[in-house]
Amino acid sequence: MERTVTVEREGLEAAPAAQGAEAFRLNGDPAALAEQLSELGPVRLRVHSAHASQAVTQEITASGWAGNALWLGGRESGLWLYPAQWSFAFAVGQGEPEARQEGLRFVDRDGEVGLTAELTSASDRDAYARILRAHQQPAMRRPIIPGRPALPAFPGTARYAVDPSLIRELLETLADAAIPVRLELGNKGALQTYTGHIDNPVATADGLRVRGAGLGLDLAFAAVASAWVVDIPVPDGRAHTVDLLDDAGERILRLAGRRVPGCPEERAWRTLVQALAACRLAS
Template sequence: MATEPSRAALRVRFAEARAGGLRPKDAAESLGLSEGAAIAAHVPGAGEDLPAAGLRAVRLRGPWIDLLRSLEDCGPLMALTRNASVVHEKTGVYQGLSAQGPVGLAVGEDIDLRIFFHHWACGFAVHEPAREGPAGPQPSLQFFDANGTAVHKIYPRGQTDAARWQQVAADFADTTSPPPRFVPAEAPVPPRPDDTIDVEAFGQAWAGMHDTHEFFGLLRQHGVERQQGLELMEGRFTQRVPAASVRTLLQAAATGGTPVMVFVGNPGCIQIHTGPVRRIEPMGPWLNVLDPGFNLHLREDHIAGAWVVEKPTDAGTVTSLEVFDSARRLIVQFFGARQPGQAEQPAWRALVAPLRQPA
């Protein structure tokens, strides 16, 4: 029986994969590891001395809400939240942090997060010596779920208070906990058969919504998977549109200067950009927004379903574009920029209208 490679061997192989141009997630997967497991292998064990030229990691302790609050004095930071298909990067100050039980919020001027701390299994302060190239490393705080999948990452920027950043990492360092043990992700539960759902009752409940935030509870109450709900309401509240609709929408928003909201998330965090998008750059399979303070990287070849969705609210109908991958996972949502309780802007509806037209 083959023996598992040592931590030292894993570190060497990970460094080789990184030197070959792979980003950390891809480098870890090339070794058959989760990203979290690859980072954990770089936490020095008792009496272990890691090479000075290599990646080093220090495990962090919570409470995570306290750690995030302590970042405000660091000044501008880059928040990164991703899933398997989309990366959302936003630069700003961590402000307006609050939590109620396991659910947290960051409602700063630029950093806008919905945080689900029960999915934050562990965190690390990571340092990898600088090297050339766009994927070059830098100091970061990285948080992972129980499967070793990244839920949120934080990077210093040029205007970051470096001393304060280092102090936060030191204040929340955890040198006593044992190495984290990651478990394989469970297979997704398939949707219930459509004929077991009371579609009429589901539609009536949808029509009776007062706020978009009721939608998740509505799905749970009726036992409906998200994309299944869109399929069941097709022609009434939803319309299937081409995968190219994402590019069409972003390019039209950039041309017209229409501000949008872009939601990208995973089970542990949802990150939101509100404002204009300007520079839309397709590069191979990636569709990119490359603006000062906001970057979005979307794998267009991962889009398996796109829907225009209407949700009733007390302020009128709210329209969104929801995008799914081949595993039926929601990977990104687009809304028109609006404040809670405000009506949807006509300019946003004008952007969405062409998506509904037959090709």
């Protein structure tokens, strides 16, 4: 493997890794590399965006292609990947053999790291070594059409602007009442979902930190310019989400209730979000 990067920041989740670590660019198709993540056992998948970072520790138990998108799923969390947006991937490692941190980074066409896959203590490091060896040689890229699939439009959708300062109270209520929530965070090359219970948010110098079982979410709350309750018609009734947007109107984070296909969303989530919508801002 050809050495390409000397890491300067701390931690594999920083770009690209800690001082003294090494990163190696991998050959071949980043999509094929992503398909092999299921061979590693439990890994920590981190999606980066301009204003937030979300990491979920999961074992990938299902995968498949839907057009140009690759789905990697776990128990209640999952990841949609859009390989047409990726340029290449590289491997990062740091530390002594007995406490070595290792992982993969996927870089988009703008040179930004959009996805990191970090090994955990339970990961299969032999499988990781085999994957790295396989991607030292050039390989054919999967034929894909550039672009990300358009999201379907839902006639009858209603949107209500609410005060962004209420979002922390919403997160605290979800934690205190043990109401499960679905979190969606993405960038141009990936969309990650987490469903489960969360702990109370903790204020940081840059915003809010939210933790849960296998979850690590860091949100630059100062970048949230607006918050919206979205009421969407679905075949089994209506579904409600809370979208946090930046000043350019781009979505930073979406919160939704846990839903089982064919069943209505959970009543506790619906009641909570309808109370939030009742505090809508004047248009």
